[in-house]
Amino acid sequence: xxxxxxxxxxxxxxxxxxxxxxxxxxxxxxxxxxxxxxxxxxxxxxxxxxxxxxxxxxxxxxxxxxxxxxxxxxxxxxxxxxxxxxxxxxxxxxxxxxxxxxxxxxxxxxxxxxx
Amino acid sequence: xxxxxxxxxxxxxxxxxxxxxxxxxxxxxxxxxxxxxxxxxxxxxxxxxxxxxxxxxxxxxxxxxxxxxxxxxxxxxxxxxxxxxxxxxxxxxxxxxxxxxxxxxxxxxxx
Numbered sequence: 001x002x003x004x005x006x007x008x009x010x011x012x013x014x015x016x017x018x019x020x021x022x023x024x025x026x027x028x029x030x031x032x033x034x035x036x037x038x039x040x041x042x043x044x045x046x047x048x049x050x051x052x053x054x055x056x057x058x059x060x061x062x063x064x065x066x067x068x069x070x071x072x073x074x075x076x077x078x079x080x081x082x083x084x085x086x087x088x089x090x091x092x093x094x095x096x097x098x099x100x101x102x103x104x105x106x107x108x109x110x111x112x113x114x115x
Numbered sequence: 116x117x118x119x120x121x122x123x124x125x126x127x128x129x130x131x132x133x134x135x136x137x138x139x140x141x142x143x144x145x146x147x148x149x150x151x152x153x154x155x156x157x158x159x160x161x162x163x164x165x166x167x168x169x170x171x172x173x174x175x176x177x178x179x180x181x182x183x184x185x186x187x188x189x190x191x192x193x194x195x196x197x198x199x200x201x202x203x204x205x206x207x208x209x210x211x212x213x214x215x216x217x218x219x220x221x222x223x224x225x226x
Contacts, residue, residue, distance in 0.1 A: 004157070042218035045213045055212070091157055093158075097212075102214070106158040106159070
């Protein structure tokens, strides 16, 4: 597609349920990033993929959070046993990974609300 | 350590210039970025500057970099209502793939 696509755009879930968030990067982009943006906060890095592997997953806040990427394209961020503090906007970005500029292009995000 | 700091709010009159400031901590940063986030949208790259530059101009946008003080600024000339958004400063280290973002500055325009 023309840009980074994320789905769903909004997700409301009950505490304790699992959720899956999807990211479709720009076609041909080898690098993919997940960030979390809590209300009124900046962006918190979660995980970075180069191809299907994740060289940096240092930002995942707990073992309830996991992510995978298949075929060097679509990525899924899974949050198990959701808690209220997981409520945030989850943003995905992709980049070509080439060159030092590493310009990241962002999707519109998934707004997660945990009741 | 990794830290990018910005003031949280800025209010300017329509037609005036807006100056959004940012400080960062790592002198080995290679690229510094300004992103814009409009309500309900993702982040849009506005401009970036390489660390060996002092200034970059792009239409109404001027980026100034003071490496000695680790200070970055974004000037928006002739600010319009469409410039209302949150502006994020970000830095990337030479050896890293991730980008560190500031908390964002919310720019509001008054008539």
